[in-house]
Amino acid sequence: MEITVNGRRVNTDSLRAGELAGELAGQERVILLRRGFALEETAELAPGDELQMIPKDRLPGRLELEAMLTARHTPGTQACFKAGRVAVAGLGGLGSHIALALARSGVGSLLLADFDVVDASNLNRQAYFVSHLGQPKAPAMAELIRDVNPYVETQALTLRLDRHNIPHTLKGWPIIVEAFDRPDCKAELVNTALAAFPQCRVVCASGLADMGSANLIRTRRLTSRLYLCGDEVSGAREGRGLMAPRVMICAGHQANMVLRLLLEMHEA
Amino acid sequence: MLINGQPYPLDESRLLSELLTEAGYHPDRVAVILGGRVVPRTDWETTAIRADDCLEVIAFVGGG
Structure with missing residues (x-):
């Protein structure tokens, strides 16, 4: 299916958030957010999802951090x-x-x-x-x-x-x-x-x-x-x-x- | 007239600066709202308060 991660289109075979994290981030610990809310590893993905993926253990770059803030906050704020x-x-x-x-x-x-x-x-x-x-x-x-x-x-x-x-x-x-x-x-x-x-x-x-x-x-x-x-x-x-x-x-x-x-x- | 919603006796119009002291406020600790705006301090000595006015006096307390 096609989804968006941090503003980029991604084609993935992953069906759940945990699989997608492994596919995109490998060993790095990440959090996936959808519409301001953190996804469980078992959360099902759907075509067209807009997700933010944020590293857990290092300081994100400016754009990543802004994407994280955007993702965590009420949309549009x-x-x-x-x-x-x-x-x-x-x-x-x-x-x-x-x-x-x-x-x-x-x-x-x-x-x-x-x-x-x-x-x-x-x-x-x-x-x-x-x-x-x-x-x-x-x-x-x-x-x-x-x-x-x-x-x-x-x-x-x-x-x-x-x-x-x-x-x-x-x-x-x-x-x-x-x-x-x-x-x-x-x-x-x-x-x-x-x-x-x-x-x-x-x-x-x-x-x-x-x-x-x-x-x-x-x-x-x-x-x-x-x-x-x-x-x-x-x-x-x-x-x-x-x-x-x-x-x-x-x-x-x-x-x-x-x-x-x-x-x-x-x-x- | 009313100060913070409470009737305040006023026989004749009075300057805001005088009224504040007379009503027991510390003038240096307040902001005064009249007609939907804060009256600049520089206008306190020329602003006449009349019997039909409603004043809101914000008396700040310490702590921050």
Whole structure:
């Protein structure tokens, strides 16, 4: 039968995924995907199938990796993600997880901005490792992203963003993610960016500390250009800490909203 | 007028900058939405709020 593998036509006598893998890859361990889903070895093949074959044990080349992302994702999404350009402002608990989620999704270009250095007290909730202690967060995050998807373009900036430098530093980034810690910095970024860039969209966060229900964290569309994630009340303060799961849930909300915007899905 | 859906007593129009302080907000921690858009900070001292306005004040809390 004739099928397509990684975009190329293949004539095969194999009837099942496992046989085809052996025929095409020999001893190399591979995974075969059909319409975003990994096939069991026993899965039956059909004429006209469009399959992706991905090596399991080595870094795929750029085209192979892109084919893999395309194959794993909902059909039609990858080209939009790849064209995406997103600025992540703040790379702490929120921003480190947001940036990684966007990189894993294959978002093409990321600006990574943070003034701070990784310290031991960050490890309870931020995406860094012990090996990053003492390193500035922006280059540390760029390094982590290279370990996940080396084909994402990153620009690492070690800088404290404020109302004076935001207008030129974030100029030209169509989606800006606010992932700061302090409430005044959050407000400063949201207000400055929306005023300086008439087209940009901002995804911000407020309320993710403590041990409240995960279900209280939500995404709201506040205006046509501003989205807010969080429970909106649980601020970090003495007696009310920041823990990995709720921080990651909120980061997940923000990253998901960014991906939705890249697909022109505007509702929260 | 309404702030975040709650009635707020307003006898006469008031500047947004004054209203925020009077209503107990930290002005440096908020974004204000009026008429479907975020009011730029530079306009707070010239934006008059009237009795029929609905404001949404996003008061950011810390953590990130």
